[in-house]
Amino acid sequence: MAVLELHNVSIRYITGDFKDIGLKEYVMRKLKRDYHIKEFWADRDINFTLEKGDMLGIIGANGAGKSTLLKVISGIMEPTMGSVKRSGSVAALLELTSGFDGELTVKENAYLRGAMLGYTRRFMDETFDQIIEFAELKEFQDRPFKQLSSGMKSRLAFSIASLVKPDILILDEVLSVGDGAFKAKSEAKMQEMMGGGTTTILVSHSLEQIRNLSSKILWLDKGRQIEFGGDVERICARYQEFLDRKTR
Secondary structure, three states: OEEEEEEEEEEEEEEEOHHHHHHHHHHHHHHOOOOOEEEEEEEEEEEEEEEOOOEEEEEOOOOOOHHHHHHHHHOOOOOOEEEEEEOOOEEEEOOOOOOOOOOOEHHHHHHHHHHHOOOOHHHHHHHHHHHHHHOOOHHHOOOEHHHOOHHHHHHHHHHHHHHOOOOEEEEEOHHHOOOHHHHHHHHHHHHHHHHOOOEEEEEOOOHHHHHHHOOEEEEEEOOEEEEEEOOHHHHHHHHHHHHHHHHO
16 A cells, blocks of 8 residues: 655745845846746656555765655645655654754653644653653753753654654654664664554665665655665665766
8 A cells, every 4th residue: 555655746946036136126127027037956757656664765965855855745845746645644854953942841842842743742641751761861851952962852853753653754864863872773663663564764875774774765866866666785786886986
């Protein structure tokens, strides 16, 4: 059963000089037909389907369109062209500090993030102890969030998203922050979630991590879909050769 389907998804950004010239000049140029805009396509004609329990690894150099695509998949943005069909709840960790308030405590932020993901106070009451224990932050739960290191923030964000068991989990470089022990625990948790039917999307610059976790892989370059499929090892090898040629 398909949990996520993308058909010819394209995302366009439009830029112009409105901010530089001001409203009056903008109106005058529009009247004279002398106002120029530029189009930038972050992604073009992306197509793939994920089934329940799939783990998709997305690879590509900086500027490939990975993060923009995740925003469309999660529903933060609408595609300029094409369609996205989702089935079930989505939890997206696109930025470590998004949805957190530095002045609130760690515990208060856990409840805040849970509410943003659509979970009730009762559910969070029942789940909080598991979340804080998995994140290894029990002794920090009453401290202001801003006092946490980036690794601690990453652990809390991942713990909340993974323990509330969404149908689709989206992770953008979240597992790149933190010590080796927590990375191993996070990867084990992701394997457990996949076994339980959660469909996961992971963006990572670590090919080793992509190889270890992914059942399918999507390679993007400058907004274009180079390859998608289940032969993770072969596509990773092709991508490594591509990177090697660029550095010669």
